[in-house]
Amino acid sequence: MTQIDIIYNIFLSQIDDELFALLRPSIARRELNKYLIGSISKFRNCKKDLKIQGYGFSSLKLGVGEYQLSLPKDHLENIEIIGEETGIEYKKGIDWDVKDELIEFESPLSEPVDICFYNNGYFETDLTFDEMFILAQGMIFYWLHPKLNREDNLRQLVTDSDFKKLSGANMLDKVIKLYENTKNDLESNIIAYSYKNIGGFN
Structure with a gap:
């Protein structure tokens, strides 16, 4: 078995994207899942089964003044709690904990929160490092694609001189080269x- 989180961590270690880091975790996870699905579609000759197992997401809300929520039956393993107004993540063991099938906060909430239950999933088979890095590299390809489109669209909407001011003189060229x-x-x-046996390339 190979946890999807391993692929995500390789991908995230290879990119430098301040805006991606600012995304709410639930949105970032959906983006990561889209990049991975794209990468799997590129890696058609993988010798392993790349069907994602166990992926899921659901959410509940808790309002101002509340401090407890019964855990849903058969809820997904991971829990993440985000303030709707502040966007701040509430930390398990500090702001809240699970006791007797209840999510309990240290004090009544001062803002509504989204309580997200999720699993990023896994592959049934044990992937080699080479296979994992190919998948992460494919994710980078799909992460770059909208950046390329955005810069190209910007160039078409403004004059050459304005484009140079807005995005930096060589930004589109750099994105194209990286892509x-x-x-x-x-x-x-x-x-x-x-062309290699199972186990990838060296």
């Missing part, structure tokens, strides 16, 4: 993988 390099590296690694 092309990532695409070429990904395709090369997938081809190399296909």
